[in-house]
Amino acid sequence: MTVHDREGIVLTGATPQSHDRYEHGCDLFLCYIGDPQAEADAAIAGSPGFAMAHVLKGWLNVLGTEPAGFVVARASHAQAASLVTTARERGHFAALGLLLDGQWHGAAQALQRVSIDHPRDLLALQVGHLLDFFTGEARLLRDRVARALPDWTEDRPGYHALLGMHSFGLEECGDYDRAERQGKRAIELQPRDGWAQHAVAHVLEMQCRHRDGLAWMLDDTDRWTRDSFSAVHSWWHAALFHLDLGEIDETLALFDGPIHGDKSTLILNLIDASALLWRLDLRGVDVGDRWQSVAHNWAALGEAGAGFYAFSDIHAVLALIRGGETDRLAATFDAMERAAAGPGDNATFTRDVGLPVSRAFKAFADGDFKRSTELLLRVLPDAYRFGGSHAQRDLLDLTLIEAAFRAGDTSLARALTAERRLAKPASPASEALFKRARALPAPA
Numbered sequence: 297m298t299v300h301d302r303e304g305i306v307l308t309g310a311t312p313q314s315h316d317r318y319e320h321g322c323d324l325f326l327c328y329i330g331d332p333q334a335e336a337d338a339a340i341a342g343s344p345g346f347a348m349a350h351v352l353k354g355w356l357n358v359l360g361t362e363p364a365g366f367v368v369a370r371a372s373h374a375q376a377a378s379l380v381t382t383a384r385e386r387g388h389f390a391a392l393g394l395l396l397d398g399q400w401h402g403a404a405q406a407l408q409r410v411s412i413d414h415p416r417d418l419l420a421l422q423v424g425h426l427l428d429f430f431t432g433e434a435r436l437l438r439d440r441v442a443r444a445l446p447d448w449t450e451d452r453p454g455y456h457a458l459l460g461m462h463s464f465g466l467e468e469c470g471d472y473d474r475a476e477r478q479g480k481r482a483i484e485l486q487p488r489d490g491w492a493q494h495a496v497a498h499v500l501e502m503q504c505r506h507r508d509g510l511a512w513m514l515d516d517t518d519r520w521t522r523d524s525f526s527a528v529h530s531w532w533h534a535a536l537f538h539l540d541l542g543e544i545d546e547t548l549a550l551f552d553g554p555i556h557g558d559k560s561t562l563i564l565n566l567i568d569a570s571a572l573l574w575r576l577d578l579r580g581v582d583v584g585d586r587w588q589s590v591a592h593n594w595a596a597l598g599e600a601g602a603g604f605y606a607f608s609d610i611h612a613v614l615a616l617i618r619g620g621e622t623d624r625l626a627a628t629f630d631a632m633e634r635a636a637a638g639p640g641d642n643a644t645f646t647r648d649v650g651l652p653v654s655r656a657f658k659a660f661a662d663g664d665f666k667r668s669t670e671l672l673l674r675v676l677p678d679a680y681r682f683g684g685s686h687a688q689r690d691l692l693d694l695t696l697i698e699a700a701f702r703a704g705d706t707s708l709a710r711a712l713t714a715e716r717r718l719a720k721p722a723s724p725a726s727e728a729l730f731k732r733a734r735a736l737p738a739p740a
């Protein structure tokens with residue numbers, strides 16, 4: 297018996313029962329809640345020959361950028377090898393294989409073709425969207441989804457996820473009004489869509505609507521935090537709203553609570569913890585001993601944890617510097633040097649962005665602010681290449697501005713703060729930086 301998913305796409309090796317578990321797993325993944333891998337495992341247990349259940353398990357294990365997850369995904373990929381039969385399944389299988397081989401862009405492109413041929417394959421769109429995020433492809437964050445939208449109608453299950461993804465892509469392309477509309481419509485359709493919730497937070501961050509942002513995030517936290525595996529990052533966004541308003545106690549409370557209260561060892565969570573503490577550091581806030589456990593958790597990842605994905609590495613470097621993990625810091629730089637000379641797309645991410653940014657952070661911490669500014673000025677135009685969002689990469693701009701002040705480079709501080717004031721006209725923090733620069737004696 298041939299089983300189809302609810303969009304009519306053939307699922308090789310599935311039974312009606314295992315299909316239900318698979319589809320439920322996909323629905324959980326669309327909202328970033330629950331335990332989609334448990335559903336994939338159940339589908340596999342019921343139908344060991346269910347090709348897409350193995351592929352789903354593979355995808356779920358790579359998208360956290362955890363080296364250990366790649367090990368699991370390799371096994372899933374191997375299991376799927378003799379099971380995939382349709383062009384769509386072979387497309388997923390090839391894309392997963394490319395990613396496991398370090399070909400981030402190749403995997404994203406392979407999924408692009410799957411989505412073009414099967415615009416109602418939500419899994420291909422979602423994984424492709426996440427790969428666009430990890431590779432900094434702002435246009436594709438928007439347009440991979442835009443291409444598929446006419447093949448959907450609002451009454452179809454999962455449509456909310458298209459709107460949420462489209463919202464984030466529009467936001468990264470600077471189309472804030474449409475991004476906000478798409479994201480809020482997604483939440484009306486599916487209040488538990490964590491990605492749409494987060495996309496609107498990005499809009500409000502970029503527009504410096506901090507009070508709106510706090511209202512959006514804090515009015516009904518249960519909706520986007522319950523059983524969510526993306527909640528830490530969304531809490532990080534809430535903390536950014538507080539921080540820009542100068543609400544330091546509230547920012548620290550979120551760090552001590554939902555962001556790092558559980559001392560999470562997951563890389564994506566450690567990125568948020570590190571980024572927030574560094575932003576507090578830059579503002580001169582005494583964060584006490586908060587760096588210690590963050591640095592410890594990065595260090596505990598060991599050899600395999602460094603040189604795997606440059607965007608993670610730069611955050612590890614921050615924590616290892618501030619947490620005094622000097623041996624692990626040196627090992628991380630060594631791992632990045634090896635990665636830059638190695639195969640796969642992370643070589644480019646690391647060589648072009650990760651290493652110069654990490655050296656800039658180290659120079660900053662060593663008090664060599666002039667070198668820090670030189671490195672960051674050179675890398676900023678290309679920084680999108682190692683992935684992340686505008687909001688996350690703002691860390692580089694903020695570091696550069698503070699380095700310019702501390703280097704005594706008044707001209708640079710005045711120029712950068714003027715740029716920032718125009719980019720973020722409603723930001724109290726940006727206004728304060730502008731006034732601080734203008735208060736300095738004008739350069740001769």
Ligand SMILES: [Fe+2]
Nearest residue numbers: 494498685687
């Ligand atoms: Fe974000």
